[in-house]
Amino acid sequence: MMERKPTLRDRRRSETRRTIQAHAIQLFTDSGYDAVAVADVAEAAGVSAMTVYRHFPTKEDLVLIEQPAQLIAERVAASAPALPLVRRVGGALVDAATALTGGDGDETAANEQLLLDCLRLMISTPALRARHLEGQYVLQQTILDALGEDTMDSDAAFRARAATSACLAAMHTALTRWAEDDGRTRLPELIARALTASFGDVAGATGERE
Incomplete structure (x- = not known):
C-alpha cells in the first residue's frame, strides 16, 4: 500500500509543532524547566496557550x-x-x-x-x-x-x-x-x-x- 503524502495542512501542523517545541526548549534551557509556564511558551512562539495544548497536551510533552x-x-x-x-x-x-x-x-x-x-x-x-x-x-x-x-x-x-x-x-x-x-x-x-x-x-x- 502506498504511503499517504502529507497534505498542506499536515505540513503546517508539523511546522507549528516544531516552532512551539523549539521555543519551549530554548526557554527551558535558558531559564530552567520549572520557571517557565506554558503561557510563556505560547507568547514566545506567537500562538495561543490553547494551540500549545492542542499539540502538546502536557508541559512534559514539549520535551519529548x-x-x-x-x-x-x-x-x-x-x-x-x-x-x-x-x-x-x-x-x-x-x-x-x-x-x-x-x-x-x-x-x-x-x-x-x-x-x-x-x-x-x-x-x-x-x-x-x-x-x-x-x-x-x-x-x-x-x-x-x-x-x-x-x-x-x-x-x-x-x-x-x-x-x-x-x-x-x-x-x-x-x-x-x-x-x-x-x-x-x-x-x-x-x-x-x-x-x-x-x-x-x-x-x-x-x-x-x-
Whole structure:
C-alpha cells in the first residue's frame, strides 16, 4: 500500500509543532524547566496557550521526541526473524539514530541540536526523568509489538522482553554519554559501542550502518 503524502495542512501542523517545541526548549534551557509556564511558551512562539495544548497536551510533552519510536519499530519489523533478538533490536536502535542524526545541512544540525537539548533537560529535571522512564516503557512495548510478541509462547515472550529491555538500557547509557559529551561523538557509534559492551559481537552493531 502506498504511503499517504502529507497534505498542506499536515505540513503546517508539523511546522507549528516544531516552532512551539523549539521555543519551549530554548526557554527551558535558558531559564530552567520549572520557571517557565506554558503561557510563556505560547507568547514566545506567537500562538495561543490553547494551540500549545492542542499539540502538546502536557508541559512534559514539549520535551519529548516521538519520532524514534516509529523509526525503531519499522526497522525491527523489517529485520530478519532468524537473527538474534539483541541484533534485531540493537540494529534498529543504531539505524534509527543514524536516520535522526546522520547527513549534512542546516535542518539536520537543528534536529540534532534539538535532540541534545531535550536529552539534557530530561537528565537534569526530575519530573522529566520520570516521564522519560514512562516513555521507555512505551517504546519497549512498541518494539515488542514489532517483534510479534502476541504470537509468541510465554517463554519466547519473556526472552523478547528481556532482550528489548537490555538493549534500551544500553541505548540510555549511550544517550546520556552523548548529551554529556555535547554530541562530539556520533550517536550511532555510541549506541553501537554500548551494545557491544553489553552483548559482545552477537549485537552485530558496528556504528557503520549508514
